[in-house]
Amino acid sequence: MARGKIQIRKIENSTNRQVTYSKRRNGLFKKASELTVLCDAKVSIIMVSCTDKLHEYISPSVTTKQFFDHYQKASGIDIWNSHYEKMQEELRQLKEVNKNLTRQIRQRLGDCLENLGFEELLDLEKESQEAVVIVRERKLKVIGNKVETLKKKVRSAQDVYKKLMHEFDIRGDDPQYGMIDDAGEYETMYGYPPHMAVEPPHILTLRLQPDNLHAVSSDLTTYALLG
Structure with missing residues (x-):
């Protein structure tokens, strides 16, 4: 078929x-x-x-x-020669673009203004003012982001502090726990260096044996709460 x-x-x-x-x-x-x-x-x-x-x-x-x-x-x-001429033309155009961009950058830095007319200077001033507004907005945005980040860190630290204080209050209600707020007092009262002493504020909890809550010579276990 x-x-x-x-x-x-x-x-x-x-x-x-x-x-x-x-x-x-x-x-x-x-x-x-x-x-x-x-x-x-x-x-x-x-x-x-x-x-x-x-x-x-x-x-x-x-x-x-x-x-x-x-x-x-x-x-x-001569395909190679025509190709070379085409590449040379592209190179010339790129050089011209680079020259114009370089001149514009220098004009925004205050150079190469001698050949500019009044209208061109006004346009340059307007473009510069618009650029300043954009830069200022970007700067304020960056500052705002940093402030928000700092606020989050502060809130996080406050949450940790509140949690520690809450745990401290619970332990304070237990008769097995006591407080001491100074490392010097600790050494004076108990007669040996405070191995768990921390920088001020010096807040420690001491667990006493249930059979002798008021005995100074009781076995002591210290827990650092706040540093």
Whole structure:
């Protein structure tokens, strides 16, 4: 059964379009390889898909540069020179852009103002004022963020302090716990160095044995609450 003739037009379905591209690309490369072997021809095919993927085939007997040299010789077109001229033009345009930007930066620093007219100076002043407003807003935003961060840290420290004080109050209700607020008093009262002494405020809790709550010689266990 003969195959039906396919209408040559763009395939709308992207998946089918990609499949057709891959199949026909491989077919072209196969034909190019056969031409290279059968006819001793130098063949080069360059393809770019709709997804911007580059595919190329070139005869194994030549490099890409050699092939373009052959093309240049056969066509009489100096493609390298035209490419060099194009690159030189792009370089000239980039240098001009860089020159203009450098001049604008120096003008905003107060230099290169001699050749500016009155209207140009007014425009420069307006742009500078707008830039100052933007910078000031950005600075205030940064300061505000730092202040908010500091407030959060303060609130966190206050929460920790309240929690510690709450625990301290609970222990204060227990007759097994007592308070001492000075490390010197601690040494005077109990006759040995306070190994758990901290910098002021010196607040410690002391746990006394249940059988002798008022005995000074009782076994003492100290807990540092606040440093």
